[in-house]
Amino acid sequence: MTRRTALAAAAELLAWWAGLVLLWLVFISTVDTLERIVGASVAAVGALLARAGRRSVIWR
Amino acid sequence: MNGWILAATVLLTAGGGAALWGVATGPLSRRVVAQNLSTTVICPSLLLLAQGYGRTSYVDLALLLALLGPVGTLVFARLLADELTGDRPAAWGLTWTAAGVGAAVVLVLCAVTGPSRAMVKLLVIGALLISGNVVASRALSGGLRGVRDG
Numbered sequence: 001m002t003r004r005t006a007l008a009a010a011a012e013l014l015a016w017w018a019g020l021v022l023l024w025l026v027f028i029s030t031v032d033t034l035e036r037i038v039g040a041s042v043a044a045v046g047a048l049l050a051r052a053g054r055r056s057v058i059w060r
Numbered sequence: 061m062n063g064w065i066l067a068a069t070v071l072l073t074a075g076g077g078a079a080l081w082g083v084a085t086g087p088l089s090r091r092v093v094a095q096n097l098s099t100t101v102i103c104p105s106l107l108l109l110a111q112g113y114g115r116t117s118y119v120d121l122a123l124l125l126a127l128l129g130p131v132g133t134l135v136f137a138r139l140l141a142d143e144l145t146g147d148r149p150a151a152w153g154l155t156w157t158a159a160g161v162g163a164a165v166v167l168v169l170c171a172v173t174g175p176s177r178a179m180v181k182l183l184v185i186g187a188l189l190i191s192g193n194v195v196a197s198r199a200l201s202g203g204l205r206g207v208r209d210g
Contacts, residue, residue, distance in 0.1 A: 025177070027120075029117065
């Protein structure tokens with residue numbers, strides 16, 4: 001993995017993470033610290049899964 | 061009984077009844093289309109019921125249905141691919157009518173809710189509902205090669 005592809009991967013993960021965190025914050029009923037922590041954590045897992053899923057569908 | 065619950069009842073009776081009739085009778089191609097459209101009828105009804113009963117947590121039911129309904133149709137499209145090759149079900153008029161009903165319900169509820177996180181949630185549900193339904197309809201009518209060729 002070159003520096004360029006690593007940067008692209010990080011950017012993609014960050015984009016997925018940001019989108020998923022936003023979705024989480026929209027879907028929950030009350031926003032508090034615990035929800036933010038849980039949302040950020042599951043969004044991180046979700047971002048990894050989303051990138052893996054995208055890569056398995058679009059072969060690169 | 062308020063206007064929201066009345067609207068949900070009318071939608072469920074008319075649309076749900078038609079979907080049930082379509083699923084239970086006729087050729088296979090009509091049944092899968094009716095099965096697909098039942099999601100588009102029931103999801104807005106759930107949104108209306110959530111508003112009618114004043115329980116916003118019920119909106120999650122509609123969200124789940126909007127997400128899982130089209131997935132279920134895709135499974136049918138995949139499993140019934142052989143049976144459906146000769147008789148491609150295409151009901152674009154019905155599909156877009158149902159999508160229009162869903163969009164109308166979501167927009168009305170958005171107007172009532174006002175700008176907030178709940179409104180964004182409603183918009184996400186509406187987008188999921190309509191796009192999922194259109195994708196599922198395309199898969200049924202053979203428009204998606206991945207589903208057709210497996």
